[in-house]
Amino acid sequence: xxxxxxxxxxxxxxxxxxxxxxxxxxxxxxxxxxIVGVRSPELKKxxxxxxxTDMSSFLAALPHRYIExxxxxxxxxxRMKDFDECIAAVEQFLPFVDNWETxxxxxxxxxxxxxxxxxxxxxxxxxxxxxxxxxxxxxxxMRFFLGADFxxxxxxxxxxxxxxxxxxxxxxxxxxxxxLAKNYDEVLPFIELRKLDDWTHNKAIQKATESYRIxxxxxxxxxxxxx
Numbered sequence: 001x002x003x004x005x006x007x008x009x010x011x012x013x014x015x016x017x018x019x020x021x022x023x024x025x026x027x028x029x030x031x032x033x034x035i036v037g038v039r040s041p042e043l044k045k046x047x048x049x050x051x052x053t054d055m056s057s058f059l060a061a062l063p064h065r066y067i068e069x070x071x072x073x074x075x076x077x078x079r080m081k082d083f084d085e086c087i088a089a090v091e092q093f094l095p096f097v098d099n100w101e102t103x104x105x106x107x108x109x110x111x112x113x114x115x116x117x118x119x120x121x122x123x124x125x126x127x128x129x130x131x132x133x134x135x136x137x138x139x140x141x142m143r144f145f146l147g148a149d150f151x152x153x154x155x156x157x158x159x160x161x162x163x164x165x166x167x168x169x170x171x172x173x174x175x176x177x178x179x180l181a182k183n184y185d186e187v188l189p190f191i192e193l194r195k196l197d198d199w200t201h202n203k204a205i206q207k208a209t210e211s212y213r214i215x216x217x218x219x220x221x222x223x224x225x226x227x
Contacts, residue, residue: 002057003053003055003058004058007069007072008065008066008069011036011038011046011068011069011072014036014038014042014046015036015037015038016037016038016039019037019038020032020035020037021037022037023037026101027067027099027100027101029098029099030067030098030099034065034067035066035067035068036067036068038068040071040105043071043072043075044075046072047076048075055076058076059073059076059089059092060092062092062093063096064096067099070096070099070102071101071102071105073093073102074093074102074105074106075105077093077106077108078108078109079108080108083111083114083117085110086108086110086111087114087117090106090111090136091121093106094130094132094133095130095133097136098132099132100132100135100167100170103132103135103139103167104139106139107139107143111140111144115144115149118144119145119154121137122137122140122141122157123157125137126157126161131165131167131168134161134163134165134168135168135171138158138171138172138175139175141154141158141175142171142174142175142178142179146178146179146182146183150179150183150186152186155176155179155186155187158175159172159176159195159196169197169199169200170203172200172204173200173203173204173206173207174204175204176190176191176196176200176204177204177207177208177210177211178211180204180211180214180222181208181211181214184214184218191204191205191222194227201226201227202226205222205223205225205226208222209223
């Protein structure tokens, strides 16, 4: 039995029909038959069992049949320690990422070992025209370039994005809401000067005002800035 078939068998053994139906509503662009219905903690545990196994054949078996396989794929990449190995695996995988859950599960810390190269890749991903590749790029800005690692030029990268795709714009809003929580003074001008499209602008404010990391005074001011 191939490692891919083994993983499929184990995923199917964890099937939860009710959770599959629930997940299908949250990920409406994926065919229901591709959703087995396995919760993320169980998938992370399953991925961890293969930490000492050669998974190259599984990582190359793209596209995967089930989104749970893709989730495990993301977890395997997240465990990589070497930058070059990790970025190569990310680039191989991104064209096959077709939903927000898989996209957001992909968060390899090894990418921060070469921040200059990562920023160059994010610029490329933002120009890709692929919904979840763009979303992943902005997700990297949010995860790895806020707080002490923030630079206003990174926020400019996110602010320049324009898309008709909900999942791109939602991530941009999420980025700015998180950036307001971590770098309020530097990011506030992007909201005051309306550098985002109206929908993303308002969604960023909404998400920011729902955050416990933003003060009541800041929330009150942000509400006055709605488009």
